[in-house]
Amino acid sequence: MKKHIIALASLVTIFCFTNCKNTTKKTNDALIENDPEETVYASEVIPFFDDWKLILGDGSNAGIANNFENKDFFYVANDGKDDWVVFKAPNGGNTHGSSNNTRTELAQIKKWYPKTANDKLTATLKVMNVSSTGDARVAATHAVVVGQIHSADAFENEPLKIFYKKYPGHTKGSVFWHYEINTAGDDNSKRWDYSTAVWGNDFSVVGETVDTYPAEPEDGIALGEEFSYEVVVKDGIMSLKFMSDGHDTKTYTKNLLESEYPTQADIPEQTKKLFFPIGQDGVERKEAYAGEGCFFKLGAYNQTNGKSPDENMNWCSGAETHGGDIQKQYADGNYAEVWFKTASIEVSDAAVSNEGYFSKNDDYKSK
Template identity: 75%
Template sequence: MNKKIIISGATFLFLSISLILTSCTNTAKKTNTSTSLSTSEVEVQKTVYASDVIPFFDHWKLILGDGSNAGVVNNFENKDFFYTANDGSNNWVVYKAPNSGDTHGTSNNTRTELAQAKKWSPLTDAKLTATLKVTNVSSTGDARVAASYSVVVGQIHSADGHENEPLKIFYKKFPGHTKGSIFWNYEINTLGDDNSGRWDYSSAVWGNNFSVVGTDENTYPEEPIDGIALGEEFSYEIEVKDGIMNLKFISEGHETKSFTKNLIESEYTTTTNIPKQTQNLFVPIGQDGVERKNAYASEGLFFKLGSYNQTNGKSPEVNKVWCSGAETHGGDIQKQYEDGNYAEVWFKTASIYVSDAAVSNDGYFIKND
């Protein structure tokens, strides 16, 4: 049997007030929930680490611009030297190194740079790729010095013997120029126990090669027509297979460039083979060695990547190829950052591959430059 429910006026008034109070309570809860979401959103804006942007840091150890060894840098940042930044479209990994500070090993130059943790044979397979942009090079230096205003953004380094470098990829831009140059250097693996005669041979990618310098301290060569500006993106690919190094350079609006270099058979075994570029740049300072016939065939190699600042404060009178005489503020890093005396490189992507057969059983971390 259905029963009618009769609500008195007093009861109706009580229920109405209750509903109003309940409605206010819900509104208050919604306000609190909104506040909670806002806090949550702030919490979501946590640190983006380099290993979140380019997840390959298990394969590397990092040296910072103060000479310290940060080791494997998953979930790591250092706001002075190694951190991430967003340009409005992408996250990038930033490597920053002043003109002067504590350096690593025997090098004259500071670096914030990764060194691959394992060495490999040039007779097998290894590959490194990267997409990057250089955002700053030193604002001071001596224009006659080839290393002034430049930074190395990728390397192959030897882990054995003289520990020389079969590959260094440079970016260099003179003050007042809009465009800079990309070039790569091959350093000979010097014959004999004395490595003081080692020298580089440089190949231009876009713009000039390493040997193009100013006529005096503050006079610069002409700006390269086909150069790369600060902040302009480019990519490199380095592949070593069966002793042959293949390089590829790509940048939108520029011709793609490819190069090949034999790493296990030298073309510089006699003084008559020394290129004219080297005769003009290195021979006058006594660096006139020859290379061992098998070049780097018997040595373990490893990749490097980052910002290896080539501009330092040492006097050009010591070495007019590598000593830049740049401003260092007595090693004060923050003052160098304030007036542009540093090198900064942003990496958007990078990848590494080394075949299992190529990897040495012995771990290796860089001991000098």
Template identity: 70%
Template structure:
């Protein structure tokens, strides 16, 4: 812009005043932008729904036990944010060993929970994801089956006992390069007392849940066909006409498929218990049977994220689920500093929801 200077001093004065006002306005604008940026340090940064555009279908539960709602244009520096590994954008789910939990669980989670539920007999619903696990707890008791593991995908019941017909685990012992991927079916216990419920574990790559250490700080053999931290793998869960179909794939590994009936039980008597259950669960009094119709008639919903299975509770309370790990009294930053947390990165995910799905609001009202 050219400025013509007149011989009249009033013109110069007017121009100087205008420039000062303009600079003041720019300064105020910059100050406002800086304040906005300080209040939201993610300004201009890729958000989770830019990477995986499906967050309207979920509520996000954070590692402090709170429900953040639908995570559109949302992130939390301690639990849920995006990153780039120089090849791809990823959504990061992170949660400590110890802290406030959601519902009745002993374990922290940063996890998406579906806002709709569907019924297995009429279902035609699907969830798929590609991910890599970046960290599991640095401490724990190797004799406890859940120690050093994280659940990265689930099907959960919104009704009855609120049991889980599917949990997909990743588990790696300290000092091992490779960990294991396995999945669980939890029985939908017959009757009103759910204390006898138990899980049955199926290996995908590496070991299943039952492979533990002989002592608190000794570990089993490393799995030859396991998955390393930072190694990508994918899963797909499909439930249709009462059947659950699972698909697992990873570059350099055999693709695995599984099928499980969700509406007709195969565990209706104590004689039906698998040997694995007799070894892990019966000794601690979890020796129930499943109702004949399994999860039929109950609303089910998907979960996806980072559900840390390592906690600070004493193994004397439960030899399968209480890890005795370091929690620093629930101090999140101290746990993050010395590796006592779980962290999972998701690159892609997709959900397909049937027309028969209905609101899952009741589950959140009960558990939030």
């Protein structure tokens, strides 16, 4: 009988310990209900977060995001087969630096100089949502940037932005990339982008009216369809590669040390059509991005916002923001959401600290 009592007591003890362990945990000195499954962090899915700081969709800098999640902007989801790192950004809310647009995006903690660079970024991703509203005449509407090269110095312009854009009612969207000139002189308001189509259309294909859309691209990428990019900068040359099952692989190169656009005569027709009407008709300094520290970004940089198109017909979308209420925006599709399955970064020995970029931009709104 004594042995049976001891065995029963042991079972009760084990049951209580296991049950308590699975129902509560201590967080911020309070006991809360625990999920039945342990949290999977982004840094477990893609273990490269030591090289980045994470900017969230409320404009805050979360720092190096190891063992970190934020259910509004940055977390892990499973599609039934794989874990994916989710980056989510509403149409309206607090922004980082001087941008009009929200982002949940990684920014590299080191910068490198194109002339001495040997740096690389790769990613495999799928875009899950772009804004459901916005002025169709505005080129940036219904778009999200999923990877960048950004300058940390001078005007902080962007020699690379990788876009995904899909109009409402279309099954397929477009992938294209931009080169933004590094403007000559002191007036950076005259800067402009040149857009190159990868699959589907480039940036310049827009609607004729607020709520009419151009034809759906035949060779486009659907929401939820995987694609990959590879960005290499070595000895001043940027090399790009885009891959997706069922689509032709595309490759491009761009010299970051010598401008193609040093005079008005060099400016392409696409730019004259899109940017000249709004006064953005500058030229690029002859040395392009030579001498400027640059760095990679990766995530969801939502290109749709609530600003009036009267301010800028290329970048101000006039989309629904519900006064910045994030949950209302998420409820009716007014946000960008991008899932990353894999990614990698290679940083050259010549790279140096990028802390100056963060100290300048993290507190921009308070200055």
